[in-house]
Amino acid sequence: MRTANSTIIEKDILIDNVVKISLKSDLVDLKIRPGQFVNILIGATGETTLRRPISVYEIDSENKSFTIIFRVEGKGTRLLSEKTVGEEVNILGPLGNGFPLDKVQKGQTVILVGGGIGIPPLYETSKQLKKLGANVIHILGFNTASDSFLIENFSELNKTYVSTVDGSFGQKGFVTDVIKRINLDYDYVFACGPKPMLKALENIMDNSKLYLSYEERMACGIGACFACVCKTKKSETDYKRVCKEGPVFLAGEVI
């Protein structure tokens, strides 16, 4: 992990307030793993002093670039969304543990479950699992059709099911409704999305096969400040740092 000034080489608006940015960056030499994130220093003039954590969507080692997808939430992500091709940002990474692809054997079935802006880190995960010879299935959930993005990209890679809460696209309801309907055998489930979705998955999936990527408010991103701690099930005083020991945890490991 280190910092690198990285240049924006491509920028797209996917849907309202969801932006895709590709960056030429030496950090790619450090072998970024699917599910890892980077911490981005956005305002050069002290507008946003804290870095903002964003997951890696896709890695292009040949071109020495990687891509992120983010939703505009507040000041930091708004400033990032206003940057243009050719501008530089300072990035710290790669950070966190990523999804445990080393556990997956050729021919095993992995279900990737994503909700809303939690979906992007599952894309590189899916690509690399496919390379490993795993049977990958995507289940993507959105609130409504106009909130949906990346469905075509995921569908081109592997079998993809979609749910929307209002039924305007795909199956009506939640990702858990799709899982109950298709009733698949699986070896692993990797998931990223809002906390209620992660909790619902814990309630219906085999927790020994379920890995969840958590988002907590962060500061340093490297395990030094303890801003991102979560209690574990072990005891009242046992904590894990989401930025360092996570963001991916086996279901039930953290509360």
Ligand SMILES: Cc1cc2nc3c(=O)[nH]c(=O)nc-3n(C[C@H](O)[C@H](O)[C@H](O)COP(=O)(O)OP(=O)(O)OC[C@H]3O[C@@H](n4cnc5c(N)ncnc54)[C@H](O)[C@@H]3O)c2cc1C
């Ligand atoms: C490991 C990790 C990976 C992430 N990956 C992505 C990603 O790939 N794409 C993406 O769009 N977002 C991602 N996020 C969330 C992103 O970091 C926050 O949306 C961003 O930091 C908000 O900064 P801001 O200055 O725009 O908003 P602020 O003004 O700081 O806050 C605006 C709103 O965003 C909420 N918020 C702030 N930080 C977080 C956070 N860490 N998690 C959840 N909500 C937050 C605040 O509670 C507030 O409601 C990730 C977060 C983590 C911890």
Ligand code: FES
């Ligand atoms: S953000 Fe500082 S320890 Fe996790």
